[in-house]
Amino acid sequence: MNLLLEIGSGLCLLLGCFLCLSGGIGILRFPDFFTRMHAVGVTDTLGAGMILIGLMLQNPEGLVLLKLMMILLFTLFINPTASHALAKAALRNNLQPVLDKSSNKGGNKPSKP
Amino acid sequence: MLTAATIAILVVMLLAIIRCVVGPTLYDRILAFNMFGTKTVLLISILGFLMGRPEFLDIALVYALINFISVIGVLRFSDSVEFKHSHQDQTSTKEGKQ
Numbered sequence: 001m002n003l004l005l006e007i008g009s010g011l012c013l014l015l016g017c018f019l020c021l022s023g024g025i026g027i028l029r030f031p032d033f034f035t036r037m038h039a040v041g042v043t044d045t046l047g048a049g050m051i052l053i054g055l056m057l058q059n060p061e062g063l064v065l066l067k068l069m070m071i072l073l074f075t076l077f078i079n080p081t082a083s084h085a086l087a088k089a090a091l092r093n094n095l096q097p098v099l100d101k102s103s104n105k106g107g108n109k110p111s112k113p
Numbered sequence: 114m115l116t117a118a119t120i121a122i123l124v125v126m127l128l129a130i131i132r133c134v135v136g137p138t139l140y141d142r143i144l145a146f147n148m149f150g151t152k153t154v155l156l157i158s159i160l161g162f163l164m165g166r167p168e169f170l171d172i173a174l175v176y177a178l179i180n181f182i183s184v185i186g187v188l189r190f191s192d193s194v195e196f197k198h199s200h201q202d203q204t205s206t207k208e209g210k211q
Binding site: 009010013014016017020021023024025027028033036037040043044048051052054055058059063064067068070071074075078079081082083085086089090092093095 | 114115117118121122124125128129131132138140141143144145147148151152154155158159162167170171173174177178180181184185188191192
């Protein structure tokens with residue numbers, strides 16, 4: 001039982017680290033504010049949730065578990081709220097998303113037979 | 114595994130702080146700062162387990178709440194009339210110098 005908890009904790013931590021690293025690379029390499037916001041959303045909900053669940057499996061008893069569950073609950077409430085407020089503020093201050101220009105040149109028209 | 118998670122989170126915090134420095138707009142910086150705060154909460158939690166002191170979780174809890182309040186506060190300030198006027202004044206003085 002103890003070994004099973006260790007293996008589960010390691011897997012959850014590994015998945016969380018992978019998601020956090022991919023989001024960190026995404027925030028550097030994506031071209032636009034709104035696409036960067038997508039990368040940050042992945043790390044803030046699923047990556048943080050996986051790491052916190054991995055920490056819960058390390059010590060599944062008592063007050064520590066309760067505190068970790070409270071941190072997870074606050075993370076899942078706070079980060080979508082902050083992302084929503086950030087996107088609304090950016091749109092209200094005229095930050096336009098970058099659109100694909102090649103689709104406006106008639107590339108989608110059906111070809112003549 | 115805890116050590117590897119600590120190193121990964123430190124690398125992600127470094128990437129976020131790079132975006133926070135070079136970000137072209139104000140909202141990129143706020144986004145990177147929000148991500149940095151979330152990763153700080155995770156780092157404090159993991160360090161508490163790594164050092165055998167679970168009392169660090171209280172600090173992580175408080176840090177999550179303070180991070181949220183600070184981000185919402187900066188966003189509210191960026192919507193205010195004074196901020197927009199000061200921003201326009203700065204851009205107009207820059208254009209005037211050029």
